[in-house]
Amino acid sequence: MIREIPVKKLKDKHFIQEKIAEIRDTVGGGTAINALSGGVDSSVVTLLGHRALGRRLRTVFIDNGLMRQGEPGRVKSLFAGLGVPVGIIDARGDFFRALRGITDPEEKREAITRTFYKNVFGKIVRQSGAKYLLQGTILTDVDETIAGIKRQHNVFEQLGIDPKKTFGYHILEPLIQLRKDGVRKVGRSLGLPAELFGRIPFPGPALSARVIGEATPERIRTVRLATVLVERALCRTRAFQYMAILHADRVTGMRANRRDFGQQIELRCWDSVDARKAKPTRLPYPVLEKLAKDITSQVPGVVSVTYNITAKPPSTMEAV
Amino acid sequence: MIREIPVKKLKDKHFIQEKIAEIRDTVGGGTAINALSGGVDSSVVTLLGHRALGRRLRTVFIDNGLMRQGEPGRVKSLFAGLGVPVGIIDARGDFFRALRGITDPEEKREAITRTFYKNVFGKIVRQSGAKYLLQGTILTDVDETIAGIKRQHNVFEQLGIDPKKTFGYHILEPLIQLRKDGVRKVGRSLGLPAELFGRIPFPGPALSARVIGEATPERIRTVRLATVLVERALCRTRAFQYMAILHADRVTGMRANRRDFGQQIELRCWDSVDARKAKPTRLPYPVLEKLAKDITSQVPGVVSVTYNITAKPPSTMEAV
Numbered sequence: 113m114i115r116e117i118p119v120k121k122l123k124d125k126h127f128i129q130e131k132i133a134e135i136r137d138t139v140g141g142g143t144a145i146n147a148l149s150g151g152v153d154s155s156v157v158t159l160l161g162h163r164a165l166g167r168r169l170r171t172v173f174i175d176n177g178l179m180r181q182g183e184p185g186r187v188k189s190l191f192a193g194l195g196v197p198v199g200i201i202d203a204r205g206d207f208f209r210a211l212r213g214i215t216d217p218e219e220k221r222e223a224i225t226r227t228f229y230k231n232v233f234g235k236i237v238r239q240s241g242a243k244y245l246l247q248g249t250i251l252t253d254v255d256e257t258i259a260g261i262k263r264q265h266n267v268f269e270q271l272g273i274d275p276k277k278t279f280g281y282h283i284l285e286p287l288i289q290l291r292k293d294g295v296r297k298v299g300r301s302l303g304l305p306a307e308l309f310g311r312i313p314f315p316g317p318a319l320s321a322r323v324i325g326e327a328t329p330e331r332i333r334t335v336r337l338a339t340v341l342v343e344r345a346l347c348r349t350r351a352f353q354y355m356a357i358l359h360a361d362r363v364t365g366m367r368a369n370r371r372d373f374g375q376q377i378e379l380r381c382w383d384s385v386d387a388r389k390a391k392p393t394r395l396p397y398p399v400l401e402k403l404a405k406d407i408t409s410q411v412p413g414v415v416s417v418t419y420n421i422t423a424k425p426p427s428t429m430e431a432v
Numbered sequence: 433m434i435r436e437i438p439v440k441k442l443k444d445k446h447f448i449q450e451k452i453a454e455i456r457d458t459v460g461g462g463t464a465i466n467a468l469s470g471g472v473d474s475s476v477v478t479l480l481g482h483r484a485l486g487r488r489l490r491t492v493f494i495d496n497g498l499m500r501q502g503e504p505g506r507v508k509s510l511f512a513g514l515g516v517p518v519g520i521i522d523a524r525g526d527f528f529r530a531l532r533g534i535t536d537p538e539e540k541r542e543a544i545t546r547t548f549y550k551n552v553f554g555k556i557v558r559q560s561g562a563k564y565l566l567q568g569t570i571l572t573d574v575d576e577t578i579a580g581i582k583r584q585h586n587v588f589e590q591l592g593i594d595p596k597k598t599f600g601y602h603i604l605e606p607l608i609q610l611r612k613d614g615v616r617k618v619g620r621s622l623g624l625p626a627e628l629f630g631r632i633p634f635p636g637p638a639l640s641a642r643v644i645g646e647a648t649p650e651r652i653r654t655v656r657l658a659t660v661l662v663e664r665a666l667c668r669t670r671a672f673q674y675m676a677i678l679h680a681d682r683v684t685g686m687r688a689n690r691r692d693f694g695q696q697i698e699l700r701c702w703d704s705v706d707a708r709k710a711k712p713t714r715l716p717y718p719v720l721e722k723l724a725k726d727i728t729s730q731v732p733g734v735v736s737v738t739y740n741i742t743a744k745p746p747s748t749m750e751a752v
Contacts, residue, residue: 217684217693259689324681361644361681364537364752366745369579373537374746378738394717397741401712404742415746418698418738421717422724425686426694426735432684 116251119293124301128160131286135164135246138284144244145170145237147228148198150179150187151314153248153287156299160286161246162196163302170240171196174232176224177204178318178332181340190308203232211320211327215360217432220327224317237281249285250295252387291386312343312353313387313429321432325360334358337411338377345403346381351393354381356407357431365408365415374415377407381419382429390424436571439613439706444621448480451606455484458604459564465490465557466566467548468518470499470507471634473568473607476619480606481566482516483622490560491516494552496544497524498638498652501660510628523552531640531647535680537752540647544637557601569605570615572707611706632663632673633707633749641752645680654678657731658697665723666701671713674701676727677751685728685735694735697727701739702749710744 117127135144148158148171161169171191175184184200191198210227214220237245287295292313299308320327322335338356346354357378365372379400384390404417420427437447455464468478468491481489491511495504504520511518530547534540557565607615612633619628640647642655658676666674677698685692699720704710724737740747 259691324683359679359681361679363644364748364750366748369745371579372746379741392717392721397714400741401743408742408746415742416740416751417742418740420736420738421699421720422728422735422737423721425689426692426728428684428686430684431736 114251114254114288116291117289117294119291119297122290122294122297124297127298128163128301131160132164135161135284135286138282139165139168139244142244143168143170143240143242144246144284145172145240145242146246147171147233148173148187148191149248149314149316149318150183151248152292152295152299152308153250155248155304155308156295156302157246157248157286158191158196158198159194159299159302159304162194169246170199170242172199172201172233172236174201174203174228176207176228176232176318177329178207178224178320178327180314180319180343181336190305194304201232201236203227206232208327208329213326215325217321220320220432221317224320243281245281245283247283247285248287248295250287251289251291254288255388291388293386312351315430321430322355323358323360324432331358334375334411334413335377338407338414341403341406341410342379345399345406346395349381349393349395352382352384352387352390353429354379354393355430363416367415372415375413376416376418377411377414378418378420378431379403380429380431382424384424384429387429390427390429392419392421392423395419434571434574434608436611437609437614439611439617442610442614442617444617447618448483448621451480452484455481455566455604455606458602459485459488462564463488463490463560463562464564464566464604465492465560465562467491467553468493468507468511469568469634469636469638470503471568472612472615472619472628473570475568475624475628476615476622477566477568477606478511478516478518479514479619479622479624482514489566490519490562492519492521492553492556494521494523494548496527496548496552496638497649498527498544498640498647500634500639500663501656510625514624521552521556523547526552528647528649533646535645537641540640540752541637544640563601565601565603567603567605568607568615570607571609571611574608575708611708613706632671635750641750642675643678643680644752651678654695654731654733655697658727658734661723661726661730662699665719665726666715669701669713669715672702672704672707672710673749674699674713675750683736687735692735695733696736696738697731697734698738698740698751699723700749700751702744704744704749707749710747710749712739712741712743715739 148154158171188198206227210223315321319332319335323331335358342356359376362373363376365374381393382390383393407417408414468474478491493507508518527547530543635641639652639655643651655678662676679696682693683696685694701713702710703713727737728734
């Protein structure tokens, strides 16, 4: 049983010192490695690990082809500014090969997990000689995995899987007692730039979780373009999270007075404190209408845009 | 080329007299038949035909299993109140058999057209001995069929199909010079009750046009239930049209803290004058949120509800 530290009781300075000490104690004179995705959780873990281990932590950014527009370069340069070197690994081919023909969301997550741990990151870890892996798992990931709502890619021990036996390394999860609000508090205290610690949550399987059905390079490009427009339009709303989802269903549309059987993008924008419950943000209609216009005119093949109006529960925040 | 009568120039009393005379002239001493769906167009045609021919017009309501909740009984009793007898034909089995396994929207329309004209209505017409068929085709149907946006089930001559040769009867289309606003004006003038002439447009293929993918009896039941809730919630908005659409895509939801891979309903509500262009109605969020809550709690299997925010064009009003 993991003991939760609620954000109100979280003494961030103390928490940071304790986690730095724990990481140092555990890793000892060895080396550790971590994969930075650019999300809040892995960014906070990277900085905690860097404070604890300095050059004995190797941080890599794995470009799986499923990231947001310009993400690898953006993350690398942000962390360079914090004195943390980040190595970018181009693994786009591996991931798209693994995803080919898969439409079931659990099988997609499974393919990404397998490719990430066994093929791409597993190889890097083995080559690096590191025996310790730092991960940004938070308590909500554990809850949702245990509840069977979704399978997070980074919750092994809770599922009875021994990562040392299975993958050859120990996993350290310094944020596992926190929820998203606690992680942000720690990030702020660590001095992460607002752009980083304040980022909206982004799922482990990245944009493959934002397409219903097969995650082909073309479909990922479509949802990536829509994501650029949504994030640009909604970044000032102070909403907890917002996203574009590409549907597999086709709907009838019109272009130049002709029928165009096209694609649909679903928008979601959530008000939430800790992701356990959430309500759709009451976005002003002019904002929604402009977004629909921008998406249908700038994203090839999209003729229709919807806005999700269901609370969580019974909805979840992500669609797949 | 059909000459449009714009609503501003429509002299409704004169138009009605003219059409009654035309119908009488064409049908002569023979008999005519028409299929009433309960929509505005076929209701107006039924009353025009009844004024012109009296008992020499036979009006049938074909229950294809794709109608809204309680529709056959409601239509029959409304027209009984107007002195027009309506015969109800139970053809649910014929239509669901024809729709089995079909997911493409054009093939669905095609299956319904074929079943309607060749099997069900065709048989009734042949048995009745009537050589004249009254239909509620309006100019927008013709435009959209010619433009290739959709195939209306009642536009034959414009497509070069001779209904006499193909189906064995003549088709009379007294409303073909009007658009929806003109039809409403004529309906009002004919003394149709507000509930009828003011009805929102409903598609020819009925609820099968409101499911993306296969129109099984179970999926039709799902979208029918959602339609009851949507029409109840939005009937006072004065919107041009509103609808619930059942998607084939599955999305993740939660029920009693467990994952529930469920169905999604898309809502559309349109502001429009004549259906050629339309904008999503700016419905108040409390209305949308209550609808989402009612649908997810009262319609089995539905975990998510969206609202369409795209204008027509590039969207169309119906999804399939």
